[in-house]
Amino acid sequence: MSLIVQKFGGTSVANADRMREVADHVKRTRDHGDDVVLVVSAMGKETDELLRLARDVSNTRPAREMDMLITGGERKSIALMCMALHDMGVPADSFTGSQAGFLTDTNHQNAKILTISPQRIHETLSAGRVAVVAGSQGVSTDHNITFLGRGGSDTTAVALAHGLDADACELYTDVSGVFTTDPRVCGAARKIPNISFDELLEMTAVGCPKPAMRSVEVARSYDVPLHVRSAFTWEPGTWVSKEEPNMEKPIISAVVPDTSQSKVTVYGVPDKPGIAASLFRPLADQDVNVDMIVQNTSEQGVTDISFTVPSEQLEIGKEITSELANAIGAQGIDTDSTVGRVSVVGAGMASNPGVAATIFETLSNESINIGMISTSAIRVSCVVAREDVERATVALHQAFELDKG
Amino acid sequence: MSLIVQKFGGTSVANADRMREVADHVKRTRDHGDDVVLVVSAMGKETDELLRLARDVSNTRPAREMDMLITGGERKSIALMCMALHDMGVPADSFTGSQAGFLTDTNHQNAKILTISPQRIHETLSAGRVAVVAGSQGVSTDHNITFLGRGGSDTTAVALAHGLDADACELYTDVSGVFTTDPRVCGAARKIPNISFDELLEMTAVGCPKPAMRSVEVARSYDVPLHVRSAFTWEPGTWVSKEEPNMEKPIISAVVPDTSQSKVTVYGVPDKPGIAASLFRPLADQDVNVDMIVQNTSEQGVTDISFTVPSEQLEIGKEITSELANAIGAQGIDTDSTVGRVSVVGAGMASNPGVAATIFETLSNESINIGMISTSAIRVSCVVAREDVERATVALHQAFELDKG
Numbered sequence: 087m088s089l090i091v092q093k094f095g096g097t098s099v100a101n102a103d104r105m106r107e108v109a110d111h112v113k114r115t116r117d118h119g120d121d122v123v124l125v126v127s128a129m130g131k132e133t134d135e136l137l138r139l140a141r142d143v144s145n146t147r148p149a150r151e152m153d154m155l156i157t158g159g160e161r162k163s164i165a166l167m168c169m170a171l172h173d174m175g176v177p178a179d180s181f182t183g184s185q186a187g188f189l190t191d192t193n194h195q196n197a198k199i200l201t202i203s204p205q206r207i208h209e210t211l212s213a214g215r216v217a218v219v220a221g222s223q224g225v226s227t228d229h230n231i232t233f234l235g236r237g238g239s240d241t242t243a244v245a246l247a248h249g250l251d252a253d254a255c256e257l258y259t260d261v262s263g264v265f266t267t268d269p270r271v272c273g274a275a276r277k278i279p280n281i282s283f284d285e286l287l288e289m290t291a292v293g294c295p296k297p298a299m300r301s302v303e304v305a306r307s308y309d310v311p312l313h314v315r316s317a318f319t320w321e322p323g324t325w326v327s328k329e330e331p332n333m334e335k336p337i338i339s340a341v342v343p344d345t346s347q348s349k350v351t352v353y354g355v356p357d358k359p360g361i362a363a364s365l366f367r368p369l370a371d372q373d374v375n376v377d378m379i380v381q382n383t384s385e386q387g388v389t390d391i392s393f394t395v396p397s398e399q400l401e402i403g404k405e406i407t408s409e410l411a412n413a414i415g416a417q418g419i420d421t422d423s424t425v426g427r428v429s430v431v432g433a434g435m436a437s438n439p440g441v442a443a444t445i446f447e448t449l450s451n452e453s454i455n456i457g458m459i460s461t462s463a464i465r466v467s468c469v470v471a472r473e474d475v476e477r478a479t480v481a482l483h484q485a486f487e488l489d490k491g
Numbered sequence: 492m493s494l495i496v497q498k499f500g501g502t503s504v505a506n507a508d509r510m511r512e513v514a515d516h517v518k519r520t521r522d523h524g525d526d527v528v529l530v531v532s533a534m535g536k537e538t539d540e541l542l543r544l545a546r547d548v549s550n551t552r553p554a555r556e557m558d559m560l561i562t563g564g565e566r567k568s569i570a571l572m573c574m575a576l577h578d579m580g581v582p583a584d585s586f587t588g589s590q591a592g593f594l595t596d597t598n599h600q601n602a603k604i605l606t607i608s609p610q611r612i613h614e615t616l617s618a619g620r621v622a623v624v625a626g627s628q629g630v631s632t633d634h635n636i637t638f639l640g641r642g643g644s645d646t647t648a649v650a651l652a653h654g655l656d657a658d659a660c661e662l663y664t665d666v667s668g669v670f671t672t673d674p675r676v677c678g679a680a681r682k683i684p685n686i687s688f689d690e691l692l693e694m695t696a697v698g699c700p701k702p703a704m705r706s707v708e709v710a711r712s713y714d715v716p717l718h719v720r721s722a723f724t725w726e727p728g729t730w731v732s733k734e735e736p737n738m739e740k741p742i743i744s745a746v747v748p749d750t751s752q753s754k755v756t757v758y759g760v761p762d763k764p765g766i767a768a769s770l771f772r773p774l775a776d777q778d779v780n781v782d783m784i785v786q787n788t789s790e791q792g793v794t795d796i797s798f799t800v801p802s803e804q805l806e807i808g809k810e811i812t813s814e815l816a817n818a819i820g821a822q823g824i825d826t827d828s829t830v831g832r833v834s835v836v837g838a839g840m841a842s843n844p845g846v847a848a849t850i851f852e853t854l855s856n857e858s859i860n861i862g863m864i865s866t867s868a869i870r871v872s873c874v875v876a877r878e879d880v881e882r883a884t885v886a887l888h889q890a891f892e893l894d895k896g
């Protein structure tokens with residue numbers, strides 16, 4: 087008998103019928119002999135609806151009150167899920183983040199988990215019942231209700247799996263696992279049966295939508311085995327775990343397309359210590375989510391710095407950067423909202439220097455121009471024109487023979 | 492400087508505009524130099540909507556989970572109210588029932604308050620801020636979230652006014668106070684400036700819709716001065732307090748019409764000790780809300796027992812009573828869903844034996860037949876045909892000169 091933490095997102099609990107499907111899924115898992123802790127998000131568009139209400143009511147939205155409001159969405163889900171479970175003869179108890187023992191810092195809207203003390207979950211499991219826990223929430227060290235942020239339910243599930251020493255954490259999504267590339271972009275995409283935490287982290291960092299990056303970080307830190315799978319089928323999904331030596335392992339795991347970013351370039355930046363910090367600290371303070379950063383080699387004491395930001399943050403990013411460029415004596419800035427990115431990820435790449443060369447040759451053969459390059463030990467990302475992202479993805483997926491399994 | 496607890500119901504916080512009106516009201520109260528603790532209900536039809544969702548999801552609705560679900564409504568209101576207050580420059584903190592220190596028994600769906608420890612409310616007030624408290628909720632002795640029942644926000648406000656030793660508890664409603672009768676039924680109705688707890692209790696017991704009876708009981712027990720007033724005007728409403736000797740006080744305070752009840756009669760009940768208990772205990776166990784009970788004088792060892800129940804509970808009440816009638820050897824039962832009730836309430840009535848006579852004469856002059864009579868020290872209620880309730884109300888209001896002030 088295993089203990090399994092199962093997490094279902096908002097789409098999976100969007101209405102009464104979906105909730106009963108999840109309840110049925112939990113019942114089958116129990117019938118199979120396993121204990122279940124269920125983590126659920128807010129129903130469908132509930133969180134968006136609460137945000138809209140808040141905007142209607144007030145221009146002044148203290149973070150503490152936003153958390154009080156938003157966490158109500160998950161709370162509604164847990165109560166209804168328990169009712170659906172009882173209806174199927176599965177005894178269940180609901181728990182808010184606070185009741186489940188999630189102690190967080192006081193950083194409202196984006197709180198970090200400090201400790202987990204899941205005594206009440208243990209009691210419910212010992213009584214042969216299912217524990218249904220509200221995702222993305224906890225109680226702060228000063229006794230206020232906190233929200234872990236959008237997508238925080240994955241983190242709740244992983245942290246709870248660690249806190250309970252569960253055998254696995256199953257993250258149910260609307261896709262059936264992690265793929266070699268986006269199936270909507272490239273029909274030859276294949277599901278990856280096993281992947282390492284590091285690889286999945288690099289993939290989520292460059293635009294792979296699921297699971298939430300933060301939850302993979304927690305899973306990696308505490309070595310919690312993840313199973314990313316479909317909420318709609320029983321077929322195995324993708325197992326995520328520590329990398330194990332495997333001679334047969336392919337060099338490259340996936341090609342990740344991303345059309346959500348825009349590019350900002352600061353020209354003629356004086357090449358002095360501290361310049362990068364004076365540029366990126368103010369952006370971070372305004373919560374601008376800077377992603378790729380590339381600084382060219384300095385020529386005659388000046389350099390160019392380019393970075394990408396989510397397209398919806400381009401305006402604010404541009405505004406802040408313009409002021410800073412002026413203050414640090416740069417020549418000017420430029421932005422480009424027609425860029426995209428394609429990334430190649432694979433743990434085998436570190437010891438295979440030919441990978442980058444293959445990437446550049448492949449794109450060159452397709453007459454695709456590369457605007458920025460950034461690399462890590464297990465990833466190479468290229469910024470290209472947004473209209474070229476799909477073609478680049480298909481070509482790279484084929485070049486690394488990902489369609490051949 | 493006074494400390495005032497202000498309670499606003501669901502209609503007063505039904506949407507963003509209404510919430511801003513309440514915030515404006517609180518701001519004016521503070522500008523006047525008073526400290527405010529605000530108690531709010533769930534928005535508009537929110538509670539009904541949550542109940543509908545629960546029915547959609549499940550036929551099995553454990554009380555603990557219903558409380559987890561329903562209390563989310565008030566929680567949404569407090570967060571949004573705080574945002575609206577901040578927008579007007581009024582600093583405010585929201586508190587769930589648990590955070591406000593409401594400890595209750597474990598009777599989910601209809602929990603009773605055991606103690607109040609409002610330390611956090613005191614801290615917020617000391618910091619010059621408004622405390623916004625979720626109505627009708629608390630945390631039980633076994634650490635679960637509890638709901639005080641429909642209409643429980645009035646009770647929250649009164650209990651909190653007691654716990655904080657507030658100077659007054661203002662209950663804002665959609666009417667401007669307590670009236671000598673229902674203004675919709677009788678145009679000559681007048682607002683009562685002062686009334687005793689006992690009189691208001693008798694009035695709410697026989698159908699006066701506001702405030703909730705239970706809150707008046709708590710106010711009476713702890714001598715919390717209540718001010719029932721309109722959410723839409725600043726005019727004084729009705730003050731409710733302990734009765735003070737007052738020679739000028741009129742004998743009769745109000746005539747209360749009620750068309751929400753139906754009548755059940757059990758015929759030929761053996762007149763033995765314990766019969767009433769064996770009849771009404773099972774009804775109470777099924778939460779059938781029995782109101783007036785009249786037992787006729789026994790003749791030849793058998794008696795008739797009549798009682799009223801809310802019309803929406805008539806079917807279940809009839810079912811239970813039929814079984815019981817059989818079990819206790821009664822001759823049979825009868826029900827009547829075309830009845831109504833008119834009640835005359837006044838603290839001066841106890842020492843004025845002519846009151847009942849005047850009531851019966853007045854109804855007789857109107858050719859209105861009386862089906863049941865029940866009296867207390869300060870109330871006389873008559874069950875009449877539902878179609879006669881309005882005429883009876885107008886006639887009695889005039890007979891006791893309530894229109895003359």
